[in-house]
Every structure is written in structure tokens, then in C-alpha cells.
Amino acid sequence: MNTNIYDQYQENKRFVSVDCVIFGYEEEKLKLLVFQRAIEPAKGEWSLLGGWVNHNESSEDAARRVLNKLTGLQDIFLEQVHTFSDPERDPGGSVITVEYYALIKIDEKASNLLEDYGAKWYTLEELPPLIFDHDILVEKALEKLRQRSSYEIIGRKLLPEKFTITRLRNLYDQIFQKQFDPGNFRKKILSLKVLEQLDEKDMSESKKGAFYFKFKPKQEGEFNHPIFKRTI
Numbered sequence: 001m002n003t004n005i006y007d008q009y010q011e012n013k014r015f016v017s018v019d020c021v022i023f024g025y026e027e028e029k030l031k032l033l034v035f036q037r038a039i040e041p042a043k044g045e046w047s048l049l050g051g052w053v054n055h056n057e058s059s060e061d062a063a064r065r066v067l068n069k070l071t072g073l074q075d076i077f078l079e080q081v082h083t084f085s086d087p088e089r090d091p092g093g094s095v096i097t098v099e100y101y102a103l104i105k106i107d108e109k110a111s112n113l114l115e116d117y118g119a120k121w122y123t124l125e126e127l128p129p130l131i132f133d134h135d136i137l138v139e140k141a142l143e144k145l146r147q148r149s150s151y152e153i154i155g156r157k158l159l160p161e162k163f164t165i166t167r168l169r170n171l172y173d174q175i176f177q178k179q180f181d182p183g184n185f186r187k188k189i190l191s192l193k194v195l196e197q198l199d200e201k202d203m204s205e206s207k208k209g210a211f212y213f214k215f216k217p218k219q220e221g222e223f224n225h226p227i228f229k230r231t232i
Contacts, residue, residue: 014087015095018063019050019134020078021141022071024121025158026106028167030174031121032138033114034130035070041092042131048138049119050097059098072113076102081144082137089133101141105158124177142175149175150226153194155215162212164202165189192227194218 022033037047051066053059063078078100087094104110106121114120122128130138148154155163155171169185189195196216201209 015093016053016059017050017095017097018053018059018066019048019097019099019137020063020067021048021081021099021101021138022067022073022076023101023103023141023145024106024110025103025171025174026121028170028174029123030171031106031123032127033071033119033121034127035117035119037131041090045131046128047131048134053098060100063098063100071117071119073104073110076104078102079144079148082140084133084137086133091132097137099137099140101144103145103154103158146176153189153192153215153227156218162198162200162214164205164210164212166205166210168213188227 024031024033033049034046035049036044049067049070051062051069053062057065060078060080064074064076067076067078068074079102081099081101083096083098085096089095089097111121127138129135145154149172153168154175155168158171159167165186166182168189169180169182172185173179194216195213198212198214200212202212203209
């Protein structure tokens with residue numbers, strides 16, 4: 001190898017990491033998974049789940065490995081969000097980080113695993129201060145989640161097998177951090193014809209009760225345009 005080129009490789013080396021923004025849904029609340037950082041700088045402060053990318057692995061493999069190492073969670077679908085490359089973003093050195101996010105249902109198994117590993121769920125309202133630029137990473141991941149939620153109905157793996165329109169609307173309220181109009185939301189959702197109404201009612205929502213629904217089998221290419229606009 002040409003010596004000059006080799007020197008350039010050495011001089012321009014930067015650390016590469018991954019950060020995982022893991023959203024969870026539990027008790028009709030959207031939550032974020034964080035843990036207390038174990039190394040300096042900012043040891044003991046709250047952080048997203050992150051770690052280094054090894055020389056022999058892709059960023060996708062690193063994200064899955066880091067998530068499993070820090071939480072014990074496996075087989076979670078992670079989607080890439082953004083790459084942050086500001087050389088001043090990490091006081092420990094010049095670090096490029098590749099961000100991934102996921103949205104999962106917080107079940108008993110996940111809760112027990114996280115308790116063993118020391119990670120913790122916080123609602124977005126109760127989230128403690130995060131290190132470095134991690135609050136920006138969270139906002140980027142929320143933007144990605146909202147974009148996805150505008151093109152497909154979120155909830156197949158987050159809601160019970162049968163649910164009311166109110167339960168589905170609450171999920172969207174949490175994701176978008178706003179209150180959707182109940183009538184407009186119901187009208188829009190039912191117009192998509194992705195839900196099947198059941199004969200059974202939930203009598204806890206009103207005296208008349210609210211019909212339960214379930215998702216129909218998902219169709220390939222179900223949505224190819226935004227299903228929600230800001231005005232809903």
C-alpha cells in the first residue's frame with residue numbers, strides 16, 4: 001500500500017458506534033428504554049443503549065449485539081434512522097454513531113429481563129436528562145416512528161387481539177404526543193377497511209358500550225400514501 005495513503009487512513013480514523021432508541025408500549029403509555037452509562041465520560045448518567053461497532057461486523061449486527069448485551073432482548077426488528085457525525089458530539093472523542101429504533105410491546109418477559117440487566121423504562125414525560133446529544137437522537141427516532149405511523153396502522157403487535165377504536169386512538173395519541181379528534185380518527189380508521197368489527201362490546205367505555213375490533217390479515221402494499229394528515 002502507498003505509504004501516503006496508509007498514513008491518511010491512520011490519521012483520519014474515527015470511532016464508530018451504534019445507539020438504539022427502543023420505544024415500548026405498556027398500560028397505554030409510550031415509553032423509552034434507557035440505562036445508566038457504565039463508562040466515562042458521563043459514567044452513571046442516563047443514556048440510550050449504545051456501543052462500539054467491531055471491525056468485523058456491520059452496524060446492523062452491532063446494534064443487535066449491543067441490544068442483547070445490555071438488555072437480554074433478542075429478535076427485535078431494528079430500523080436505521082440517521083447517522084450523526086459531528087466531531088464534537090461526544091466529549092470522549094470523535095465518534096460517528098449510527099442510530100436505530102424499534103417499537104415493542106412491554107410484556108412480562110421483557111420487564112424481567114430488563115430488571116436483571118439494569119435498564120429502565122421511562123414515559124416520555126418522565127424521561128430524565130440524557131447524555132451528549134441523545135435527546136436529539138430520540139427526537140429523530142420519534143420523527144421516523146411518526147412517519148411510519150402515517151403510512152401504516154401501528155398496533156398489530158402492541159394491542160390485544162381484540163381492542164376498541166379508543167385503545168387504538170390512544171396509541172396514536174401517544175406516538176404523536178397530541179389528542180386526535182375521536183370522531184375524525186374513527187371515521188378515517190374504518191375507511192381503511194383494515195379492521196374487522198366483532199359482535200362483542202367493551203362496556204367499560206360508556207353505557208352503550210364500544211364494539212371490539214381486530215386486525216384483518218395484512219395485505220402486501222396495503223398503504224402507499226399517507227393515511228393521516230396533520231389536520232386529523
